[in-house]
Amino acid sequence: MGNWLEFWANNETNWHSDVVTQELEKYLGLLKLESGDTVFVPLCGKSLDMIYMLNRGFSVIGVEVSEIGIKQFFHENGLDFTISQVGEFDLYSAKNIEIYCGDFFSLTSKHLCGVKAVFDRKSLIALDRNLRQKYVKHLNDIISLGVRILLITLHYPKHQMSGPPFSVDKSEVESLFSMAFNYQELKPFQDIENGLKLARSGVDYIENAAYCLQKVRE
Numbered sequence: 001m002g003n004w005l006e007f008w009a010n011n012e013t014n015w016h017s018d019v020v021t022q023e024l025e026k027y028l029g030l031l032k033l034e035s036g037d038t039v040f041v042p043l044c045g046k047s048l049d050m051i052y053m054l055n056r057g058f059s060v061i062g063v064e065v066s067e068i069g070i071k072q073f074f075h076e077n078g079l080d081f082t083i084s085q086v087g088e089f090d091l092y093s094a095k096n097i098e099i100y101c102g103d104f105f106s107l108t109s110k111h112l113c114g115v116k117a118v119f120d121r122k123s124l125i126a127l128d129r130n131l132r133q134k135y136v137k138h139l140n141d142i143i144s145l146g147v148r149i150l151l152i153t154l155h156y157p158k159h160q161m162s163g164p165p166f167s168v169d170k171s172e173v174e175s176l177f178s179m180a181f182n183y184q185e186l187k188p189f190q191d192i193e194n195g196l197k198l199a200r201s202g203v204d205y206i207e208n209a210a211y212c213l214q215k216v217r218e
């Protein structure tokens with residue numbers, strides 16, 4: 001996690017987007033949420049997608065290891081917040097949003113009480129292969145049966161770049177989630193902003209994908 005803290009400290013957050021993720025706008029309906037429902041955003045950074053969900057009438061729970069990132073999120077969006085201690089986490093709270101500052105792998109189902117859906121953009125793909133398996137296993141352990149996940153991934157020729165972001169293709173998504181989830185692959189899409197950033201890293205192609213998954217087995 002040390003690298004991530006350094007990225008934040010050095011303001012090297014080029015994964016951050018100043019616009020809401022289009023696939024969230026497009027596919028939020030697939031999560032079948034009702035007004036007031038809570039969405040969990042793992043490894044949330046200072047994503048504006050959280051603001052989008054708040055504006056749509058949902059509550060948000062995030063987890064992020066960087067205090068800098070969390071503070072920037074609240075300051076840049078003009079949200080007054082309080083900080084409290086919950087076990088090993090500092091919990092940053094504002095109206096309808098709570099962000100746990102600490103390690104995703106230390107979260108338990110108690111922290112995610114009432115969560116109805118998960119939005120994962122650049123979280124799974126932020127982790128190397130071993131951590132991705134651990135991440136999905138842990139996510140599965142802490143969410144309830146029936147919870148849906150909107151997952152955004154990308155893949156590119158692995159030998160051309162080491163990541164992050166890491167290349168995660170459809171067969172890996174299948175093998176990671178098949179033990180407990182049903183899944184639907186959504187239409188592949190172009191992500192011009194990220195495409196340009198990655199093209200500069202010398203990869204020949206990038207394919208973006210989105211999946212709607214649902215936990216159907218314990």
Ligand SMILES: C[S@@+](CC[C@H](N)C(=O)[O-])C[C@H]1O[C@@H](n2cnc3c(N)ncnc32)[C@H](O)[C@@H]1O
Binds near residue numbers: 001046047066069
């Ligand atoms: C690539 S960024 C994506 C952030 C966000 N999902 C977005 O779309 O902008 C990955 C984030 O995960 C955070 N992170 C990495 N490992 C973590 C962990 N084990 N627990 C909590 N946060 C973590 C990093 O600090 C970083 O902000």
